[in-house]
Amino acid sequence: VPESATKLPSKILELMDGFRASKALFVASKLKMFDHLKNKGPVKAVDIANEVGTSVCGTERLLDACAALGLLEKTPQGYSNTDSTNTYLTSDGEYSLHGYIIHSNDHLWPLFTYLESAVKEGSRQNHRAFGKKAEDLFKDYYHSQEVKQRFMAAMHSIAHLTARDVATAFDLSRFKSACDLGGCTGALAHELVQIYPNLKVTVFDLPEVIANTSYFQPPAQHTARVTFVSGDFFKDNLPEADLYILSRVLHDWSDEKIHVLLSKISAVCKPGCEILLAEMVLDDEKKRSTALLQSLNMLVQTEGKERSGSEYRALLQQHGFTNVKIRVTGNLLDVILCIKT
Numbered sequence: 001v002p003e004s005a006t007k008l009p010s011k012i013l014e015l016m017d018g019f020r021a022s023k024a025l026f027v028a029s030k031l032k033m034f035d036h037l038k039n040k041g042p043v044k045a046v047d048i049a050n051e052v053g054t055s056v057c058g059t060e061r062l063l064d065a066c067a068a069l070g071l072l073e074k075t076p077q078g079y080s081n082t083d084s085t086n087t088y089l090t091s092d093g094e095y096s097l098h099g100y101i102i103h104s105n106d107h108l109w110p111l112f113t114y115l116e117s118a119v120k121e122g123s124r125q126n127h128r129a130f131g132k133k134a135e136d137l138f139k140d141y142y143h144s145q146e147v148k149q150r151f152m153a154a155m156h157s158i159a160h161l162t163a164r165d166v167a168t169a170f171d172l173s174r175f176k177s178a179c180d181l182g183g184c185t186g187a188l189a190h191e192l193v194q195i196y197p198n199l200k201v202t203v204f205d206l207p208e209v210i211a212n213t214s215y216f217q218p219p220a221q222h223t224a225r226v227t228f229v230s231g232d233f234f235k236d237n238l239p240e241a242d243l244y245i246l247s248r249v250l251h252d253w254s255d256e257k258i259h260v261l262l263s264k265i266s267a268v269c270k271p272g273c274e275i276l277l278a279e280m281v282l283d284d285e286k287k288r289s290t291a292l293l294q295s296l297n298m299l300v301q302t303e304g305k306e307r308s309g310s311e312y313r314a315l316l317q318q319h320g321f322t323n324v325k326i327r328v329t330g331n332l333l334d335v336i337l338c339i340k341t
């Protein structure tokens, strides 16, 4: 018998369990169990169950699973949050991932149920998961206030986590004006103006999004240098700027749509203007699982995909953008900078 046959296939077993662990995290977040444990000493399962309004036996099993997964500490006195849980999993923390977790549970989970159809058909599955098919995914997202708010909260939480690394991957201090196309809640814009005191940033996004940004604004300070403009980047005039930013925008679209967008940017860009892309860049050997799983996430819901550095370089060069530089940040987004010549 080969040795490999007698060893447990731990990697496979862990992957078989992966969705159970994700769902345990999602449900504990959705029921706000981590909020109930915030800033408290150890709490018993029965007390959390009473506060949340859940069964004692179910709550105890969920909390035990969360403790075993490293999300909670468990002592004979009860359960408490770890430091990381306080920072990232309570719903009101500055760096809370709660918005993205709720989006994962309510939106991505149903879509991934149809991954098999997405692979067979090579296209998005919004109609199967949610019973309708709008012309593009953002029309799907923004048809209801609730879904839109949830999507914006998700984008905001992830953008906030990556903003500093995106803003500092290259020295951008020479720019006076930037336009963040598809800049959503302005999370990256606010980070940029904090880091670069001479920079003004225009956040350009669809009217439905711009109408909802006030909820996500930081308390005053640098907000005067961030402006919001609504429009459709495929159809409307783009604001003038020295630097155009596309953060997690190109991955939503096909090459054809990207050509439309890049040619519009190229037309308003003066020579010397630059484009900054923030995306999960695929490595040429295709070994980075986070980016590859993100590409499946794009398959189930968009017309787009994650691309490699050479694919982005080729798209940009066709529109006169050269000197393409790529920085791998170690965070969830990598950064590409190029100049119009």
Ligand code: SAM
Binding pocket: 138, 155, 156, 158, 159, 181, 182, 183, 184, 185, 204, 205, 206, 209, 231, 232, 233, 234, 246, 247, 248, 249, 252
């Ligand atoms: N840049 C943000 C980030 O990195 O968190 C948001 C990324 S989100 C995946 C894509 C953004 O593009 C959304 O805010 C969406 O509303 C915006 N968007 C989609 N289609 C658009 C269009 N036609 N015109 C302007 N913005 C658009």
